[in-house]
Structures are given as C-alpha cells and as structure tokens.
Amino acid sequence: MNAIEVRNLTRRFGGFTAVDDLSFDVRQGEIFGFLGSNGAGKSTTIRMLCGLLRPTSGSARVGGVDVGSQPEAVKSRIGYMSQRFSLYEKLTVDQNITFFGGIYGLERERLAARRDAILDMAGLRGRESMLTGALSGGWRQRLGLGCAILHQPPIVFLDEPTGGVDPLSRRRFWRLINDLASAGTTVLVTTHYLDEAENCHRVAIIHAGRLAALGTVPELKQVFAGRPILEVRSAQPVDAMRRLEAMPEVEKTSIFGTAVHAVMRSSDVQPDTVTARFAAGGIPATCRIVDPSLEDVFLDIAEKGAQP
C-alpha cells in the first residue's frame, strides 16, 4: 500500500505556478528524498501534503486521506518538522514535550511512555529540565524530531531537517530516520545535502515545480550511462576547464571543489591520453574516470531544465 499518492498536483500563486502537475507515490516504510534547488516547489508540495495549503488542481492522498477535502484529518496522521525545528526555546525539554503532547491530545499515561521513548531516542536523559534554547543544534534537532513523532504518526515530513547541524549530528540524525523507517514509518525528507540523499530508498528531483527525475539513487545515475565522467585535478582548474571545453569529446564541464568534472560524449575515453594532452599544453593535471555522484545527476537535470 502507498502511504502517499500524488496525482497531477498543481499549485498556482497568481500567475506563478509553484508546483506543476506533480505525480508520484511513496510506499509505506520508505525513506523518500525530495530534492530540488531553492524555489523549486519542495516546500509548497509539503505544505499541500500536510493540509496547510489547498491544491489548485490535482489531488493527494496522505495516509489514505484526501488532503484537499479533509485537511484536518491529515494533521493527526502526520508528523512535521521543519528546518527551523520550531520548539519553544524558553521552555525546558520536558515542557516542550508536554506541550506537543497536549496539542496532539495524548492522554497522561501515553504521554509519559512516549516522553521516555523520546528522551532515550534523542539522548536527552538527564537534560529534561534544560532550556531548549541552551541545547546545541544536534540535541535540538533530535528533540524537534521527537516532538514531531510524539503521537506516533505513520507518516513524517522532514523539511530540510539537518540545516545548520554539524556532520556528526547529521549522521546520528539519519540513523534515527533509518530506525523510524525500519519500524514502518514513512519518511518524506527534503534536503540540500546531496550526500544525505544517498540514504534515501528513492529520490525525486523536482525542478521548476515539475518532477524531473524519480528513482533509486543507482537508477538516477543511469542518466550517465554511456556518458562517463572524467575528473580532472589540476593546480590551474580554470585553465583546465577552458581546455576541456575546447575538446570535441567533452559535452560539458563543472567545478567540483578543487577538481573539474567533464561529461564525455562517449564511453571510449582514455584518461591517460587526456592527461598527456594537458601536459603537452603546459597544464599539469591528473585525469581519471569517476562514478557519477548524485550531485552530478542533480546538476545535469538542473541544466537540462534551465535550457529547454
């Protein structure tokens, strides 16, 4: 059974179409990554799926409930946590848990049991009476997740949950997400960190409000089948890039940290030949074929979207 079913979902704001004819399914217990650049329509989609925003056209069923006609019924079936993990900073850890338990209508015994579970999960034992504002980013983020799943929703929306958190905490957070999914919770997560998206079972890339790609990470990387990626490391990356662009077998280039990635037009590329050509041109460089990363995929799709 699918936890989320989106069919031709569209949202317009005046003349601007933020979400354009989006259709996809999210299976139960799946970690579903939702990628896209800023303003691509990720947040608008999530707000519609949470019953906060009515679709202009199309439909979405979340936990079997239609979000357009029963937005209130959706709210008790989902948990939501945003990048600002909106807790009350002037309340203690315990008081925040009590508040969210209260607004989700948890009875006393259940709240007590859930409180213990959340404290254990977030590693906040012994910090119950600390002010939330005094917690470091990682703790707060885990508490935010805890408060969002206090009522044990079958579906959780995480809108850029790891923004502004150190790598260690991010890793720990993703372990929690994995635990949730193995326990049967469906997780839809948006992120800017493409390395994180590799943790997702399936990934949707959304560009300018439209679904640009959907599949598992290896499936998405198939766009580079027959188009190997040549990584060029050089002390003069800008010169190297200019030289690469002049080569007829190079489709396009982009800067990756200190290296340059060149998408080649065919599989028969000899990195050594290219290295030699660089040396002949007076630019010392090392070349090798690399596996495409999700970032390559993302850039490829974004560029294709930009020049229709």
Place this chain on the structure above:
Amino acid sequence: MKALAVAIKEFRQIARDRRTLMILLFVPAFFLLLYGYALNFDIRNIPLAVQDNDRSSTSRDVISAFVNSGYFELVRVLPGKLDIDAALNRGDARAVLVIPGGFGRDAASGRPTAVQVLISGDNANTATTVMAYAVGLVSALSARYEVEARVGSARGPLLTAETRVWYNPELRSTLFLVPGLLAYIAMLTAVVSTALSIVREKEVGTMEQVRMSPVGPLAYVIGKTMPYFAVSLVSAFGIVALSMLLFDLPMRGSWAMLLLAISIFLVGALAFGVLISTIAETQQVAFQVALLTSYLPTLMLSGFIFPISSMPAALQAITYAVPARYFLIALRAIVLKGVGIAVFWRDIVALVVFAALVLSLASLRLKREWAAGQ
C-alpha cells in the same frame, strides 16, 4: 483539552520571560507612582512675592489669606515697583501680589478697589491654575468686605461663598487619573502583549509547527489569550489596591461591578490584540499598529488626560470609537461615585458591542489566516 495545553505553555513562557513579566506587572505600578506623585496636576506652594503699598490690617488680611490657603508660599516682600520685574524674571516668584495704597480705607468704606496679581505665564497650565486660585481667594475676600462694609461691623463674615467639590473634594488629580490608568494598563497588557506573543510565534516558526497539529485556531487563540486575561486582571486589581493604599482612592461601588466592567473591557482588548496579530507579520509592525490604534487613543482620546468636552467636534466624534471612553465613564462611576448600573449601563453596552464586534472580526480573520490558501 488542547486550549489548556496552549495556555499552560503560554503561562510558562511568560513566567520565564522576565522582561514581559516586568512590563505586565511592574510598569503599571510604576506608572501609578509616576502619575500619582510626579505628574500631579495640582499645584501647591507657589512662590509668591508681595508688594504691600497700604500696610493696613486689611492688606495684611489679604496676604495671610493667600498664604494660609496652602497654595502660595510667601518668599519675598518687594519694596519698589522695579523689584517686581526682577523677581518674576529671575523666577524667584511665580506670582506677585500688589496691594495699592489706600486699599484698606476703600475696602472698609465699600468703595470698589482692586488688588493686582501678576502671574508668570511661562507655563500656561500652571498659570491658569494659579490664576484660578487667586481669583477664588480674592472673590471670597471681596464678598466678606462687601458684607462688612454694608453692615458696618466687624463681627466676622456674614456671608461667604462656600464652594464644594464632589467625589474628589480636594480636586486631587490622582483620583481622577486612576480609572484612566486602569484603561491604559489593560490596553498595554491585553492588546500589545497578545499581538506581540502571537506574531512572535509567526516569526520564530512555532506557529507553523502548531498549525501542522490538529489544534484548531479557536483553541489556539483561547489558550493564547487566557494567561494575558489573568495577568491583566491581576494587574488591574493591583492598581486599584495600590491606589487605595497610597492615594486614599475611595472604592465606593461594588467590586463585582468593577470585575464585570474590567472583564468586558479586557475581552475586547484581547480580541483586538488577536486582530492585530492577524494583520501584522512582524513584531515591529504589530507593536506600531497596536500603539497607533489602541494605546494612543486610550491616552489621548478617552478623556484620560484631556477632557472630551474641550476637544474639537471632529475629535469628539472619534472618541465614540474609543472603547476606553466608555470604560472610563463606567470606572469613574463605580470607583469614585459608587452609583449603580442604572447610571452607566449605556457605557457597559457600548463595551459589550465593541467586544462582540472585534471578537467576530478577529475570529473571521484568524480562520482565514489558518486556512491560508485553502
């Protein structure tokens, strides 16, 4: 009960937020003391210089009448005419009493005569008050001499004009200000803090988090305003108690009636705060809107400081839309006069109408905001 969860959370936040708590509890008391002591509109011990060109028992009578009134304090006796300018210019004296030669003789024989009172007009308000005191004193004396002259005896005054002020016999402005202060405080705590606390949740993002939960807008707002209602009520009764203790404020009417009037006014004010929060997106805007629409009118257009009857007609018309106007009338009737509701029921009705109007407008806007885009 979801509203209760919100209310408990809000109470805890208020208790934790020292600054807000100070504003809610101590600023009212501070204002009471400020208005009660420093901004006393009564004037006492006005420095008075005297130039007595008559030196008769009658002229000394006049001088002692001024000094014994308590309003004036004799600081200097001026021998010559030039000294008058000097005394007023230097500010040693704010008023000069000049008694002409032959004053005693004229007064005794019933011939019209005059004393001259020169008042420093650098502060128009003070000058007006001083002039009123002087005219009052002189006319009382004049009446006495008139009678003495006609009857031809010195058996004491046969007729004096006896003025009596009701409700506030000493005309102490503090008593008059306390009801206005209550209205002001209720506006400050109810409108400003409600609007700010809701808009703050919008800014921080907790509002969005709460909207994702199954709490409806009504439960949220009831929970959100309950604590401010309680705090404002405590603050208002604290002001009444403090005024009774420090300024001998009489509480002539019924406490139940006072509670009723304050509660109705507060409901309107809280709803107004909610209404502002649905319009403003930032705390800064909320504060400015609250200031312009509630706080300033309460201060200026309610009859708190400036009497409505002396305003231009256009402004008088606006005062009908200021709820504090009705609240003040009701409060003064309850606290100072102790009269029954028969006298001020219209003002209570006006407050109820205002509260109902703002409440329905606020809930309408709130529902629309929560269903944003729905």
